[in-house]
Amino acid sequence: MVKLNMVQAINLALDGEMARDENVITLGQDVGVNGGVFRVTDGLYKKYGEERVIDTPLAESGILGTSIGMALAGLKPVAEMQFSGFSYLMLGQLEGHASRLRSRTQGMMTVPLVVRMPYGGGVRALEHHSESHEATFAHVPGVKVVIPSTPSNARALLMAAIRDPDPVVFMEPKRSYRAFRENVDENTEPMELGKAQVVQEGTDLTVISWGAMMRPTLQAVDAVQNKHNVNLELIDLLTISPMDTETIAESVKKTGRCVVVQEAPRSFGPSSEIVATINDHALMYLEAPVRRVTGFDVVMPFFERELDYIPTEGRVIRAIEETLEF
């Protein structure tokens, strides 16, 4: 066991997969000599050389388009978008080709690639460095969207994403990159994609979140349990798409109450999909409306205001209490 932060854990996953399979390569802006602007790829250039750790020209569509070609021809590229805010420049390649080549060729051709990108707010960054637009990717059929929340699950999920036969968008909550360390098992096994994780079992209310929001959510869950005599169930979504219907539905059937915590703007996001899933599979078990604590449908403010716009522990506590009392 070693104590690692999320950056180190992701680095370890990349290193491990590159050592295990020589077809795994990584490419992106500043990922080589500089080790990535967050140092996620630190040391890989030295270890694997410039042909497997590629400092690309500055072009997101170029990075993804060439990654698709590489994947078609037998490599397993792990492309880095320097920030999710610049990833929209590759959306044409992702939606138009990476997500569809399997369908278009009825399975003859596949595109096993990973696009990693830091996302989310709370780090006092410039414009375009703080958004949470996982819904943009989750809405594309044929693309898996994965968001880790801790060093351990980041490592295990990235291993799985790299071994997955399809394109995976791997969104890294940059606010959690160095926020804490935890023991990461040296013999980490890949975690199955498409599965949410019950982090804590409870009977009175289900709280669902993912990414950087897991921290304030955990704190809120602890605070409510300390204050009231209740048992809360906490679910870490981990894979946004395809979403784990079963874990969500089974939990809500048990508790009858649910609060969803999402950093992204409210409308058309994963929280909407969770509510719809509950509606489809557990509506008759509900004792209160499902409550959403989310960002707002505004352009992500510059950082002077950003913390007011990201869900806080306090907002989550109030939502849980009101839903319990309903």
Added chain:
Amino acid sequence: MKTTDKKAVKSAKKSSTPPESAAAGSFDLSKPSPVFTITHMQILDEQGNINHVDEPDLKPEKLKQLYEAMVLARAVDDRLLKLQRQGRIGTVPLCKGHEAINCASTLAMNDDDWFVGSYRDQGGRLMRGEPIENAMLYYNGCEEGATFPGGERTLPVSIIIGAQLLHAVGIAYAARLRGETNTAVVCHFGDGATSEGDFHEALNFASVWQVPVVFICTNNQWAISLPREKQTRSQTIAQKAIAYEMPGVQVDGNDALAVYQATHEALERARRGEGPTLIEAVTYRVLMHTTADDPTRYQEPEELANWEARDPLPRLKNYLVQKKLWDDSQQEELDARVKQQVDQAVANFESRTDFKPDAPFDYVFGTEHHRIEEQRAEFLNELNKESADG
């Protein structure tokens, strides 16, 4: 056109296969061979001596205005760095060494022209009328600093690399369609931006449409950690213009007079309806990419020292001194005035408290919508409870 150094760059010189001699037979020899020339313009040498016959026709007042703008730009850059290091503002990109490019090109513009920049052109923004404290506000995470009164033709900082080139082309098209014959667009971007599709699309559109745009590429040799040689195999960035059938010139980006002259000529052409120009201004990023960057991981210190010796400020100053337009007492007076201006800006910036918390809701759309208003009410309510809770 002023030229001091003509480099012939043969586009036929490609990688090794097929060998040039073998390929030659398949060329249609009746067509002109693809050989072209890129001119490199330098008017002031590194000591500030005129090294070319054609000095730009700039009145003493304009020359002094240019120098003063460059000194102010440097002072603002220094202060932004200091404020960031003291934790009083957030991440800042720095412009040290880019003052000749930013200020001399802006000096060549008129008020009807549009300034379409990136984030490494602070000196130009100040000349366009941006108050210094707005830069501080902007880099401290306030939308309030992104624009300024009178800045309707100065686009805010553009962080998405390359995107603004297309905006520049659209603006130029609109200006022409609307009969604004005195309007042209000056668009700034870096060497890294030339790799984005948007760069190529913009040059192509601009040329096909023959619109009045001057593209100025600040080739500072780096895009964060990526050196220019890994960004593009082209020997010059200026030569990329050739493919789009527009003039491409390379200038010494630390020579304010050369930058001025190249921009002036390109703007004149644009206003005459002769279409776009690409100017490559060669300089060096002498500081980190932004305050969040550590260039010791990828940069050789020797190269840096070479470039520091080519600082554009003393170069222009020496020229002014030689022309008897400048002396020590003027420099003292300027330094004091600039310091006072920057101090005042810091004071103004730090005394601002009028940040409406729900302002982001005001600017989602130009028309009201109940869904946004419902969320605004919820937002304000939550904010209240948050401050009540402590």
